[in-house]
Amino acid sequence: MRKILVIGIGAGDPDYVTVQAIKALNQADVFFINDKGDDKAELVRIRKDICERYITDRTYRIVETRDPERDPALPSYLEGVESWHTQRAEIYEALIQAELDETEGCGAFLVWGDPSLYDSTLRILEQILARGVTRFDYDVIPGISSIQALAAKHRSPINEIGGSIRVTTGRQLVADGLPDNADTVVVMLDANCSFTTINEDVEISWGANLGTDQEILISGTLRDVTDSIKRARDRVKQTSGWVMDTYLLRRQPRG
Ligand SMILES: C[S@@+](CC[C@H](N)C(=O)[O-])C[C@H]1O[C@@H](n2cnc3c(N)ncnc32)[C@H](O)[C@@H]1O
Structure with a gap:
């Protein structure tokens, strides 16, 4: 056969x-x-x-x-x-x-x-x-997968200890907001920087064109790094001719 x-x-x-x-x-x-x-x-x-x-x-x-x-x-x-x-x-x-x-x-x-x-x-x-x-x-x-590549490049575990993970798309993030029942959210298939719709204090670990010569990594508090991610995304698209990005969002620990 x-x-x-x-x-x-x-x-x-x-x-x-x-x-x-x-x-x-x-x-x-x-x-x-x-x-x-x-x-x-x-x-x-x-x-x-x-x-x-x-x-x-x-x-x-x-x-x-x-x-x-x-x-x-x-x-x-x-x-x-x-x-x-x-x-x-x-x-x-x-x-x-x-x-x-x-x-x-x-x-x-x-x-x-x-x-x-x-x-x-x-x-x-x-x-x-x-x-x-x-x-x-x-x-x-x-x-x-791009999720494993992202975690390795940021030297970051994906889950919190004993915590849950939601893997979702940019489209769903915009539709549903940041899910309440997941400690970590991994976002893929996001052509529109959907993280800009989030108004909570979250940490982001972002990566574009991972594993290639044009790879870019940015991490930090979402509010602080939003603009640099948007600029980096445009830049990598121009230099490579394509851009794929994946990111991990985590609510900041409540103090
Ligand atoms: C159609 S999905 C394919 C996912 C693929 N099967 C995987 O295991 O990663 C395409 C999405 O994967 C992510 N992706 C794939 N390759 C990537 C890379 N090199 N860097 C960053 N994100 C990537 C992006 O979120 C992109 O929108």
């Missing part, structure tokens, strides 16, 4: 690629690399560099796919994402059929960070299998 490997490649630094990921990279005949548009071209290049650097045992092919556009006309965010996943599933299914030998082909998706975290690849593969037309088996190889 066809085999698919979903390989977490870490969030930026090629040194984040694990030994298990290197073994998996050396098993695949074909790598499916999703191009998400011009400003993300660098992310395609990083994936190709990882293949060049770590694949020593075999010849392989790279097949680039173009990401479908999300339909802004769809009324809700969830509907938009569902329809986008369906389009991606159609594209991936056609590629799997066309590019992988039905009995022994092995293909791989190189997933940024870890495949379990804000990534649609696993859902899409399940969607394809549920249609019952294209058969394959698949394995998931974990990667170093």
